[in-house]
Amino acid sequence: MMAAIFLISGFGKIAAPAMTIGYIGAMGLPFPTLGFALAVVVEVGGGLLLAFGFQTRIVALVLAVFSVVTGLVFHHAIGDQNQLFNLLKNIAMAGGLLQIMSFGPSALSLDARKLAKATPRAA
Template identity: 35%
Template structure:
């Protein structure tokens, strides 16, 4: 991926992913007590650790995505996080109400799709329009 348009598309993809996580992180911060209660209701272990960790992953991860800093390791972390939130937060197999179950199925697979986007970002890197791209040597492939 050496065409200039590739880095522009990668930037758009990073921003599209970042918006979701920045929004989620800010909403968790603003409604932190409610978020902690939600985690308790889902039976998430170690909520005292999980709540601040999830908030940080979403808010800081979103910012790092926008700026394109350390994208490859960040993409792996975000992919794992997104799959974990799918399993813990959208556990459709435990829902008996058909309408709610359908909604949870959609959200579960949405998260899996987002994780796939992060895996692609892991492969492509941040692109030239990023901190990673600015720091890369200019002789070879700049992803």
């Protein structure tokens, strides 16, 4: 379920690249087109990897850092209640992702299946 917000956001960016690139540029960041591409790769790629549970701990850490960084860059105007809410949302997501990183993937993940194949069964 944590992956859903990244997938929806990433596909939203793909649907409106000019708007996203303009927003990145309006924040004063250099190379907005590169930032757009990076955001899409992290959100869609990371979202899919997290949803399927592949390299879960690493992906969760990357998405947690991404959430905090994007929250601080794009939602720093905390005098605006909507921006404050979005910043807190990003921080809360990072907390959930750090929990995934700490405790690992579920039993239904690709990581768990790989581990089960690699672990010999007791006789």
